[in-house]
Amino acid sequence: MGTILVTGAFGQIGTELVPFLEKKFGKEHVIASDIRNVEGVFPGSRFRMLDVSSRKDVSAVIREEDVTSIFHLAGILSATGEKNPDLAFSVNLNGTYNILAEARDLGVEKVLIPSTIGVFGTSTPKKGTPVETVIRPSTMYGITKISCELLGEYFHSKFGLDVRGLRFPGIISYRTAPTAGTTDYSVEMFLHAIRGNPYSCYLKKDTGLPMMYMPDAINAMVQLCEADSARLTRRTDYHVSAYSLTPGMLEEAIRKHVPDFHVTYAPDFREAIAEQWPESLDCSISSRDWGFSPKYGIEETVIDMLENLRRD
Numbered sequence: 001m002g003t004i005l006v007t008g009a010f011g012q013i014g015t016e017l018v019p020f021l022e023k024k025f026g027k028e029h030v031i032a033s034d035i036r037n038v039e040g041v042f043p044g045s046r047f048r049m050l051d052v053s054s055r056k057d058v059s060a061v062i063r064e065e066d067v068t069s070i071f072h073l074a075g076i077l078s079a080t081g082e083k084n085p086d087l088a089f090s091v092n093l094n095g096t097y098n099i100l101a102e103a104r105d106l107g108v109e110k111v112l113i114p115s116t117i118g119v120f121g122t123s124t125p126k127k128g129t130p131v132e133t134v135i136r137p138s139t140m141y142g143i144t145k146i147s148c149e150l151l152g153e154y155f156h157s158k159f160g161l162d163v164r165g166l167r168f169p170g171i172i173s174y175r176t177a178p179t180a181g182t183t184d185y186s187v188e189m190f191l192h193a194i195r196g197n198p199y200s201c202y203l204k205k206d207t208g209l210p211m212m213y214m215p216d217a218i219n220a221m222v223q224l225c226e227a228d229s230a231r232l233t234r235r236t237d238y239h240v241s242a243y244s245l246t247p248g249m250l251e252e253a254i255r256k257h258v259p260d261f262h263v264t265y266a267p268d269f270r271e272a273i274a275e276q277w278p279e280s281l282d283c284s285i286s287s288r289d290w291g292f293s294p295k296y297g298i299e300e301t302v303i304d305m306l307e308n309l310r311r312d
């Protein structure tokens, strides 16, 4: 068993992936890293500060910690990317290049890079969007993430680096609230409901997006990582998603359990981002190649979210 490096460990996915990997492989085999340290999030874990946009720092961490696989989660999401495109370009594109190039040079065995539905644009078919389709993103997030997918394929075909990746939809989770994306409304809605507050949603009531619950997202990443390479017909763009959700559908599903919950709709700039993305994804290639099979539907997600938020 080697050493797994997780970049962007304090983000929405990282805060759940790190403990999952530690439980599966042992704390001594996992290194959480992020640009800043947040005390108390990973008690007793191995941690390194890491700015992925510095190639020197990426190289030092991989060498000094004898890293054998990398979950490269560090990235700037869609909403922040539109506010600060320079930062998105530097972290997403330069950061990913640094990870791939140092992984190649230092003999890392495997690199997993999450991508996103943000790679799609308005000319992409909206429903049951296939993996191979028109891809013309117009956000800095989308432009950098499709470039990262292509970089991953390049490092695989040219240098034999084992790079894998999946296109995530919006992810619903209760441990760490996301704060930088377009799909964050879903988690915000739960947090307001549980606190007994009304919620003002920044998307329209009927804007549909593909979504999934965090345990399915974590399982998907680990499953893809462990899949037999010979069975993989794609490299960096496997689709994963569990359902198509609008804010109105989520409001209704939550109201079944929190009858007084009230939502108003005041779309802002994130509505324009969401309107460029698909409503649902075709995930059949992921199911066929490595057994992707999400467990949580909308109702199961809502019940589990409310249970965990109430307990916490």
Ligand code: AKB
Residues within 6 Å of the ligand: 077, 078, 079, 115, 116, 117, 118, 168, 169, 170, 171, 180, 181, 182, 183, 184
């Ligand atoms: C975002 O909204 O930016 C992310 C994503 C779908 O990639 N959650």
